[in-house]
Amino acid sequence: MQKVGIIGFGKMGRKHFESFKRVPGVVVYGVFDVDPKKAKEAGVRIYEEHKELIKDCDIICVATPTDTHKKYILDAITERKPVFAEKPLCRTVEEADEILKAVKKNKAKVMVGHVVRYFNQYAAIKKALDDGCVGKPAIARITRCSRFPKASNNWFNSREKSGGVILDLMIHDIDFLIWCFGNVERVYAKDISWGKVPNRDYALAVLRFKSGVIAHLEASWAHTGGFRARVEVAGNGGLINYDSRHPASLKVEHCDGDIMRENPVDENANQLEIREFVEYVLNNTVPRITLHDACQALRVSLAAIESVRTRTVIKLKESCNSEDF
Ligand SMILES: NC(=O)c1ccc[n+]([C@@H]2O[C@H](COP(=O)([O-])OP(=O)(O)OC[C@H]3O[C@@H](n4cnc5c(N)ncnc54)[C@H](O)[C@@H]3O)[C@@H](O)[C@H]2O)c1
DSSP states (O other): OEEEEEEOOSHHHHHHHHHHHTSTTEEEEEEEOSSHHHHHTTOSEEOSOHHHHHHHOSEEEEOSOGGGHHHHHHHHHHTTOOEEEESSSOSSHHHHHHHHHHHHHHTOOEEEEOGGGGSHHHHHHHHHHHTTTTSSEEEEEEEEEOOOOOOGGGGGGOHHHHOHHIIIIIHHHHHHHHHHHOOEEEEEEEEOOTTTSTTOOEEEEEEEETTSOEEEEEEESOOTTOOEEEEEEEETTEEEEEETTSTTEEEEEETTEEEEEEOOOOOOHHHHHHHHHHHHHHHOOOOSSOHHHHHHHHHHHHHHHHHHHHTSOEEOOSSOTTTTO
């Protein structure tokens, strides 16, 4: 039985705790959190030193605020422990480069929780697109809206810590679109002026993919009506769309008629991603999200933030350091 240690026992740490408990071959052994009261809730061994937890465990899960990911990931990699880290991988490209170097040196396994790939509706859209159900994709519109997230010390309200709605929320859809359409060529983005309206954030971005696809993205932390996500992809053979308010069905509209596809499966995406991570660790199976993918999503998200800052279109570099991962 492989022992799992969880670093950070807030919203996502607790979710992953529940998921690891359901996966065969692993057991949650201990927890480290700067707030020991939170760690107590786990009912497992509480560590006062994260390095001790890393030493005692075989697998590490990092679910702390984004600006602290790098430290914990590096400490786990140095001990050659496989890591499941929440998205985004880390806060900056420089941090990602440090992680990549350490992964290479220690031959470590790191998987990042880009959970949208594990939602059945999104996986079904990806499959439908790969199967050519809309012909050649041309335009995508994608939306993710929620209330401002609650968290310890309101750390999401610090752009230095969270990266704001682009790095924290829009990155889900950026990753999904990269999964569907490949590399991004350039990005242009706008957001509301940070800090002037505390506990609110909203951003729009346009991505141009190398394949020619253009995607419009909207991400909101100013939505009072509850969570909502939507996807629409138009191609020369039809249109596919999904709305989280109607989660049971996936509608595919072909040029020559309509097809309704029911999606009867309601598996928990978080459990699915943790199971795939454990299989990657134990059986060497390749997960659907690689470290390279996570780095790409990070780079594009940070380029969108740079576009907001400079009010210019940002071109993504042709090659990047993560291609071997
Ligand atoms: N995949 C998703 O859908 C999803 C959703 C929400 C958040 N996230 C990501 O998960 C990560 C955690 O977010 P959350 O919503 O769980 O936040 P949270 O505030 O609920 O939990 C963070 C936990 O880490 C602890 N912590 C804070 N600083 C720490 C430090 N330096 N060392 C150790 N522990 C520390 C806090 O006490 C808290 O218990 C973030 O990277 C966030 O972007 C992902």
